[in-house]
Amino acid sequence: MKYLQKMFAVSVFLLVAAGMVFSGGQKAQDSGKGLVGVVMPTRSEERWIKDGNAVKEGLEKLGYTVDLQYSDDDIPTQTRQIDDLITKGVKVLVIASIDGSALSNQLANAKAAKIPIISYDRLLMQSPNVDYYVSFDNYKVGVQMGDILVTGLKLDQATAANPVIVELFAGSPDDNNSVGFYNGAMDRLKPYFDKGVLKVPSGQIDRAVIGTLRWDAAEAQKRMENLLSAYYSGNVVLNGILSPYDPISLSTLEACKAVGYGSTPGKPLPVVGGQDCIVASVKSILAGEQYATVLKDTRSLGAATVTLVDTILSGKTPTGLDTTSYNNGAKIVPSLLLDSVIVTKDNVQKDVIDTGYHTRAELGL
Numbered sequence: 001m002k003y004l005q006k007m008f009a010v011s012v013f014l015l016v017a018a019g020m021v022f023s024g025g026q027k028a029q030d031s032g033k034g035l036v037g038v039v040m041p042t043r044s045e046e047r048w049i050k051d052g053n054a055v056k057e058g059l060e061k062l063g064y065t066v067d068l069q070y071s072d073d074d075i076p077t078q079t080r081q082i083d084d085l086i087t088k089g090v091k092v093l094v095i096a097s098i099d100g101s102a103l104s105n106q107l108a109n110a111k112a113a114k115i116p117i118i119s120y121d122r123l124l125m126q127s128p129n130v131d132y133y134v135s136f137d138n139y140k141v142g143v144q145m146g147d148i149l150v151t152g153l154k155l156d157q158a159t160a161a162n163p164v165i166v167e168l169f170a171g172s173p174d175d176n177n178s179v180g181f182y183n184g185a186m187d188r189l190k191p192y193f194d195k196g197v198l199k200v201p202s203g204q205i206d207r208a209v210i211g212t213l214r215w216d217a218a219e220a221q222k223r224m225e226n227l228l229s230a231y232y233s234g235n236v237v238l239n240g241i242l243s244p245y246d247p248i249s250l251s252t253l254e255a256c257k258a259v260g261y262g263s264t265p266g267k268p269l270p271v272v273g274g275q276d277c278i279v280a281s282v283k284s285i286l287a288g289e290q291y292a293t294v295l296k297d298t299r300s301l302g303a304a305t306v307t308l309v310d311t312i313l314s315g316k317t318p319t320g321l322d323t324t325s326y327n328n329g330a331k332i333v334p335s336l337l338l339d340s341v342i343v344t345k346d347n348v349q350k351d352v353i354d355t356g357y358h359t360r361a362e363l364g365l
């Protein structure tokens with residue numbers, strides 16, 4: 001009996017001690033204003049690292065604790081991470097999805113636990129449980145992608161007798177942003193298609209056909225290689241490429257170089273735009289290869305998100321939101337939409353270096 005009592009006392013002691021350690025651990029984690037969960041799609045793309053850092057550092061400065069997760073572009077990993085963050089008791093979830101429609105169960109669980117959900121950069125689709133969307137105006141970004149080709153290819157001077165030749169690439173079909181980018185670009189280019197001064201020899205124009213799953217640059221490169229061998233073996237010269245993303249711009253340019261573009265008389269490198277203003281693309285722009293990119297300053301997106309989280313957790317109602325543009329299939333999600341900037345050789349200094357987005361050293365200058 002005595003032995004049992006002793007064992008009981010020891011167990012109670014151990015339980016209390018474990019509880020103290022556990023609650024101590026929790027305390028350390030939740031210190032300050034509370035724990036915020038941030039989930040980014042992948043660490044293998046430069047921009048999401050910048051995004052993650054901007055949100056984490058901004059929130060920490062305000063006294064929040066941040067649990068930042070990267071999902072390796074793997075949907076089961078992302079769902080598991082969100083489940084874990086809900087279990088940890090985060091006060092807000094900030095999510096940049098891989099597949100915008102794949103998280104409905106997690107979002108429902110978060111809502112049941114009264115956790116507000118902010119859809120970051122990419123819209124979370126088909127769920128009524130998304131509270132806010134913070135992004136850039138994706139349609140306008142698409143228009144800028146079109147602008148880049150209009151300017152770079154001098155489409156206003158083109159004639160139907162000597163049309164400008166392009167091929168088109170779109171983003172990941174499971175990312176709603178791809179829709180805005182595509183619609184914006186195609187609306188900007190439509191008058192030139194209609195006039196017959198702009199042509200796509202492959203005839204591959206539909207977003208479903210020209211999409212690039214997971215924004216995979218290698219997949220886009222392969223598609224470019226196939227297009228070049230199928231449609232450009234004769235005298236047809238490719239003049240431009242619609243690209244929705246810098247790594248795709250660089251890989252499709254590689255495919256062109258491999259068949260003599262940029263090194264054969266009469267075959268200059270095609271005019272290619274892009275998106276995200278990654279270091280390698282800015283270097284390529286300065287070297288006169290990629291023509292332009294669209295800069296979406298991740299620091300501004302991060303700062304807007306931090307302000308939104310703080311507003312929500314201070315019990316205030318966010319103001320100045322767009323309440324018409326973004327329907328996710330289940331509801332219109334109140335949105336904060338930032339502006340983006342076209343970057344060519346001419347404004348790298350002003351808009352990329354002077355603002356500190358990339359340093360001269362990063363650009364190898």
Ligand code: GAL
Nearest residue numbers: 045047121122175177215276
């Ligand atoms: C999109 C995003 C782009 C680009 C792309 C690939 O959702 O808006 O800026 O980063 O994903 O990661």
